[in-house]
Amino acid sequence: MPLRDLQLHWQIMIAIIGAILVGLAIDESTTLIGVRLLDVFSFIGTLFLNGLKMIIVPLVLSSIICGVASIGGSKDLGRLGGKTLGFYMLSSFLAIMIGLLFVNAFAPGVIDGQPAGDRLNLSSDSAVTAQLERVEGRGVSDITAVFLRMVPANIVQAAADGQMLGLICFGLLFGFFMTRISKGPSKTLMDFWQGVFETMMEITLFIMKFAPIGVFGLVAKTVTVTGFDAFKPLLIFFFTVFLALLTHAVITMAILLKTMGGINPLRHYRAMAPALLTAFSTASSSGTLPVTMECVEKNAKVSNKTSSFVLPLGATINMDGTALYECVAAMFIAQAYGLDLTLTTQFTIVLVALLTSVGVAGIPAASLVAITVILGVIGLPLEGIGMLLVTDRILDMMRTAVNVFSDSCCAVIIARNEGEDQVLA
Template sequence: MKKFGMLTQILIGFVLAIVLGAIFGPKIAVVQPLGDLFLRLIKFIVVPLVLASLVTGITSLNNVNKLLSIGGKTIAYFMATTFMAVVIGLVVGFAISPGKGLDIEMPTQNAEKTEIPGTIDTILNIVPVNPFESLSTGNILQIIFVAIAFGIAITAVGEKAKPLANFFDALALVMYKITGVIMKFAPIGIFGILAPIVGNYGLEVLMPLLKVILAVAIACSIQLLVTYSIAVRTMGKMSPITFLKGIAPAGVFAFTTASSSATLPISIRNAEENLGVSKEVSSFVLPLGSTINMDGSAIYQGIAVVFIAQFFNVDLTFANIVTVVLMSILVSIGAAGVPGAGLIMLTMVLQSVNLPLEGIALVAAIDRILDMFRTSVNVMGDASAAVVVQNLENKKKSA
């Protein structure tokens, strides 16, 4: 298997799960411990991974002045467009309903036994009373709040807090390494999760996947052609056509490689040469964006949550939807730079609304296809931020 790429390995595991599940039926449940182990490993890395990567992302701003000026504008823009992205994903998900139409009753005991808090309680519960308790119990929303507080405070303190910043940097690197190792077992984990589902419920459980791809493609197109176009026109004072032409090389490269980091040099060159962004702004906004701005991934989270909820016959309440919006925004920062970030992010979002993690197996085989769409949107979103911040900085200097 080592000679095959990760995508090929996952597809092999996916196909084997379908074939063997169909052949052996319920007897294939003997492999379920493999899937359970993979899910436990994913849960094992979530808490330290979110804490370390988010603190590191915030402290990379270096100083408070930059945070309040370019950094403040950039982060505000990222949060706004990510909010729009997950809302678009949810709207398109509900409109297309990729998980409906299946006459299958899946077990949803966890969702039924868990009392869902109201919207106000959900928002209040983001702030922890005891951060150590939040870490020990794995409360993702509260952990993200703690990480943001630590990151901003470390940046404000400056040099004296450098050892703490270095600690989180090292912890983040260690967690990325552990995550990389765990993701190598993804094909086996996917097989262990999916094969028993196919064995118990048949091949028809795979039918909604084409609708998931269609939903992600439509939502990403809306984010690009509507959200970014309006932003660069109104706040960046640039023609959307000029913007799209200027950043197209980076967008195409991102689509083919599915890597924001690999696309970064092309993004910086396109922004400076084609979009008129200064080196000061491009060298700050674009690297930061490649780390914490994941609009395409937020779209994916919204659609995947709707798909999995519909598939498992779970009705999402308004409080659930608010939680999905908040979590999709926050984990787009917390899971940044992680191999297999899409699956990691989806795990955290599903946990926040008590949806079965087994649903991850249904989208894992097409994750690479979805990753191409969402990475391209991520990169173009970073470029739109650079254009907007550049224009706002120009206005500030001329005022």
């Protein structure tokens, strides 16, 4: 079977293995036809990351506007919608806080008391150092600046400067009020932004076709310079995310099921087992939606009226596992650079992770785009993202299962609150 016919994650896995072998076989001075291979790897990796950066503004803005407009224009955005959105925001916030707790406790970006930046081959030139000093210098008094950035004086300038927090808030407002104007202009705007969104999705898919090549360049460059030193922090990062996801799914969601819905968590775990296995194997919340709905309606006995509203909405905007992962990944990269992040910066990470988990969760390569947004907002270099791809596939499967389970928990809790006594009875 030709490589191009393999699924993308297998192509990326082969690229990672190939990059490790090549990186171990050569050194920093190895050349081919007079060109240093390390420079070639650096060029390939940088080109891929630039492609990701290029799509951020139009992709994030169009996805948020379309998502909010579709919710805001729904006749069900009353009592049921309010309860659903409230639960999703609560569960995502709790997931992010658990991620923050674990990443501070395990500190995967610090190895033997030293930042892992050298092991991961992260830049330490003067421009990056100055950028990091600006991040580290922020204090509690700067929290007001976070809220000021949510309302930029010039939205075009904010987009040009990569001030994504303001762009996200503008998208939320634009999408909501787009549904409050007369029907003709509202439909025209909706068609326009839907067209932009679908176009950006196609461009994203096109760029992601080159992900194996970009990953090869990023990993080969790191292994060439550091050998296997890079894999120890990545292994600790992997288990930090895994334990945080497990804690959220087994403890946090169980507490919410019991306290908010009066539901036996073990019965719900059993009811959702087929959907969780499907989510884990496909790593797609949207692709798992039919199985999720079947489990919620047939096994948990939730009415179709509730499940048909709550679950599709959750598959679009509720991404507990993704939000948790974004937070841990951003903190991991900050630790690797040796930053002791202030309360202000950690608050910013929590806030932006919450907003991006709602705004960009349903798009391809959502985690990469969301982490890029977070790093840009808090002022960290983006080069650390490449290393996350080494463990991304298996973690993607795990966080998708958590996303789907959270959706199902919301469905049964809302159903109980709506008076459906037959749920998991």
